[in-house]
Amino acid sequence: MLKPGLTAKRICVLIWLATPIICLTIYLYDPHSFATESIVAFLRRFENEILILYIVISIARGFTLLPSTPLVIAGTIIYPESPVSVLFISIVGILLSSSMIYFFSDFLGFSEFFENKRPEYTKKMRLQLEKPWGLLFVFLWAFFPFVPTDAVCYIAGTVGMKFWKFILAIGLGELILCSFYVFSGHYVFHILN
Numbered sequence: 630m631l632k633p634g635l636t637a638k639r640i641c642v643l644i645w646l647a648t649p650i651i652c653l654t655i656y657l658y659d660p661h662s663f664a665t666e667s668i669v670a671f672l673r674r675f676e677n678e679i680l681i682l683y684i685v686i687s688i689a690r691g692f693t694l695l696p697s698t699p700l701v702i703a704g705t706i707i708y709p710e711s712p713v714s715v716l717f718i719s720i721v722g723i724l725l726s727s728s729m730i731y732f733f734s735d736f737l738g739f740s741e742f743f744e745n746k747r748p749e750y751t752k753k754m755r756l757q758l759e760k761p762w763g764l765l766f767v768f769l770w771a772f773f774p775f776v777p778t779d780a781v782c783y784i785a786g787t788v789g790m791k792f793w794k795f796i797l798a799i800g801l802g803e804l805i806l807c808s809f810y811v812f813s814g815h816y817v818f819h820i821l822n
Contacts, residue, residue, distance in 0.1 A: 645695065679707065687722025697723050698774060701807050705814035712815040716807055723778070723803045724796060730782035731795060743783055754784045764794045771802025778803065 655662055687700055697719065704715035734740055743751050757766045758781075767790070770781040778799065785795045 683707070684718055684722070687718055688725045690722060690726050696777065697726075697803070697807075698810065701810045702814060705811050705818070709815060709818040712811045716804075716811045719807045719811070720800065720804055723807070724800055727778065727782045727799045728792075728796065730779050731786035731792065734783040734786050740783070740787070743780060751780075751784065754781065755788055758784055758788045758790055763788075763790060764798050767795060767798035768802045771799045772806050773802075774806055 661667060683700075683704055687697070687704075690697060690700060700722070701715070701719045704719060705712065708715050734743075757763065760766070763785075767781055767785060770776055771778050782795075782799070
């Protein structure tokens with residue numbers, strides 16, 4: 630019998646894998662539906678629904694261990710005139726999903742995932758978080774774009790790092806990184822238009 634967290638994770642991964650296949654099929658059947666005018670018309674017609682979906686996906690992303698960067702960039706592309714809103718939604722989503730991983734990693738099956746997949750990596754991270762500069766380690770980890778923030782969230786929860794320190798470090802690191810993505814994307818969008 631599958632654990633509830635594992636089942637939810639598999640469903641999310643299946644949806645994630647099915648999405649490009651469905652899009653490719655639609656593209657092959659009707660290439661015009663992926664033309665710029667069609668995409669803009671679709672986004673304008675369902676703007677409110679897409680915003681709600683974007684918010685929900687930003688929050689639920691933590692259940693799938695998918696990186697937040699593609700969502701932040703997608704938000705910047707979809708809502709180029711609202712960089713502050715995209716940044717706010719992105720940061721709230723990251724903070725909520727990071728908190729869920731911090732508190733519920735055992736329930737969601739992440740303990741097994743990290744411990745079995747990379748035990749030596751997990752051990753090294755634990756050692757860093759238990760040192761006095763653990764807060765700085767989490768901040769730098771969240772700020773660096775090429776490492777999975779979810780891994781440090783799990784480890785911080787298992788070593789018993791104080792939640793306020795953890796969430797402060799994640800928030801500051803991700804705020805700097807996401808601000809760079811959102812505002813540089815906003816700038817590039819306006820140069821291209």
